[in-house]
Amino acid sequence: MKELDARDRDILGILSKEARIPMKALAARIGLSRSATTERVAMLEKSGVIRGYRADIGQMDQGLVSAFLMVTLARTPAIGVLDQLARHSEVRRVSSVSGQLDLIVEVEVPSIDRLNTLRDVIATHPSVDDLTTLIVLRRDIDRVE
Known part of the structure; x- marks a missing residue:
């Protein structure tokens, strides 16, 4: 796997907080085309850096x-x-x-x-x-x- 660059780290930072962000919006935020962003995300997935996407449900603001x-x-x-x-x-x-x-x-x-x-x-x-x-x-x- 190639070494992660700043854009890869930006992608990971955004996806770790917003796993369901549309690819178009992710691309706009990191300053790349949608196809280039899709390629980078696919490479991060294939290399195992991104192992999956999940909903991390907390206490749902019940204050418990x-x-x-x-x-x-x-x-x-x-x-x-x-x-x-x-x-x-x-x-x-x-x-x-x-x-x-x-x-x-x-x-x-x-x-x-x-x-x-x-x-x-x-x-x-x-x-x-x-x-x-x-x-x-x-x-x-x-x-x-």
């Missing part, structure tokens, strides 16, 4: 924060913790797991402040020994069955 709370219990079973978790509508899923953790709690909250409040309520339960919070930055694969 998703997180996983990794909970270690002082002792099991801890029914009181499950009862407490069930009282919070932001708790989407609770999984009992093997290993060093006891529970993985998936939550969806309207803000980081609400996440902190919910986290504090759960962490102060007498049966909770440790709680680690992992905020979801994006979902790379999200299969709904």
Whole structure:
């Protein structure tokens, strides 16, 4: 593959933000003809620099924060913790797991402040020994069955 020049990098920069831009508009933005731009894009695809096009769907402006709370219990079973978790509508899923953790709690909250409040309520339960919070930055694969 030939080394990328400034126009190739311009194409990549535009396509990374606007993957569905019409070729005519892309050509106009980089200052080449449509056929020359089409050729360059085809070469970038053929060489593997462009591996595909996709829609990267975020939280769709709902303003929601998703997180996983990794909970270690002082002792099991801890029914009181499950009862407490069930009282919070932001708790989407609770999984009992093997290993060093006891529970993985998936939550969806309207803000980081609400996440902190919910986290504090759960962490102060007498049966909770440790709680680690992992905020979801994006979902790379999200299969709904």
